[in-house]
Amino acid sequence: MSSSSKMLSILDLFSVESPVWSSDAICGVIGCSAPTGYRYLRELVEAGLLSRLGNGSYTLGPRVMTLDYQLRTVDPFFRIGQPLMRELSEQTGCDCVMTRIFDEEIVDTHRESAGGGLDLAYGRGRPRPLFKGAAPKVILATQTRPRLARLFEKHAAEIREAGMGTDFEAFWRGMQAIRKAGYYVSRGELEPQMSSLGVPLFASGAQAIGALGLVAPLSRFEFMDQAKLLERLQATAQKISGTVAEQAVSDQADG
Template identity: 50%
Template sequence: MSSITRLLSILELFSEAKPFLSVEDVAAELDCSIPTAYRYVRELLDAGLLIRFAGGDYGLGPRIIKLDYHLRMSDPLLAVGQPIMRELSDHSGFDVVMSRWYGNELVDTHRETHGAALDLRYGRGRPRPLFLGAAPKAILSTFPKAKLAVLFDEYADEIAQSGLGATLDEFRASLLKIRRAGFYLSRGELENSVSALASPLFTDDSGEAVGSLAVIVPTQRLEFANLDRLVESIQEAAARISQRTRALIESRGAGAITPSHTVARAKRSA
């Protein structure tokens, strides 16, 4: 592992359970000397990625917040998706959430709230279970066989507990049904009082989703909802976001997209 990789891996050590770290913690986790840990921590402090507290422990620094802002402003999928999500939330009367798959983590990146806010357990940036709920299953259904095999080797127990199958063949068969449907409806899988209807999001023509769009419905209201209409709405919105994101990436390059460009393009395409 290179020095820069080891240095940046310190940021991965922070979690909800461990929001603060000492230099000794860093040395133990990285299996390095105390002087080396001090050097790594000092470099992250100078970059604004860490901050030192009076007791001597360290936490994530203000530069993280700035980077999150720039991420939200530069992400083409998010920039294209926000106005469409607001429209879907207004028309459906429910909250709408965008989730993204990064490596082997699933996180919510944006939420449009309608009326009284639902108290959801997971919010922007908090990693979610990989195999429970509508969002991950909609995304997983698009993954190629080889990628599913790797996931099954690593997470066989979690996959079985999620009801997706006790063998690789069962896992793939469950996801194939979701793929053919083009959406997945979860009923209280992630939170007892919450159901969700999700469809995959794409940024290219590979057929492999990078995220999902979901309508969040209180389970007690599910029986009164027009599910056929919700399925149609979520699939149409996801298709619009995917199509416009692909077009923007192809015409401008992801790094050249700004929110103003995106909003203007979205208005012209509406």
């Protein structure tokens, strides 16, 4: 690992569960000397990515918040999807969630809520389990066989635990079934007593870059017109993807 990669890996240590780290703990985890660790920390503080607390510990800095704002501002899926998601949430009474995949990380990027909204454990920016829930499954179902084979080799135990197959062929068949259906219904997989209906979001190509989902309490979801929910959800996802694609073509023409 290069020195810059090791320095940036410090940012991965900070989480909701561990928001504050001491310099000694950071040096111990990333495996560097105290002088090197202090240099890394100084550079991250100067860049605004970390803030130094009075007791010699560190937390994420203000630059992280400004970068999040910029990401939401320039991301076409967020900008185009937000009003459409709000409309869908109001129509259905469900929470509407947009989820994206970044390498092997599944992250919710936006949520629109009807009324007071649901009390969900996962929200914008918090990484989700890779093999639990509707969103990850509809995204993974569109990936190529070689990529899924690499995922199975790396995460076989998690895949088995999630009931997605004891060997790769079983895992592959399950993914192909979801891909053919074009949607997936999760019942209590990610959060107990919650159900989610998810469909893939596409940019260009056959591999999904994310998912759009409707979330409702399991007890309520079972009495809803799921066929109608799916119809509305698919129409919204297609409109988001189509508008993003049209805008990309327009931007290229203007450029």
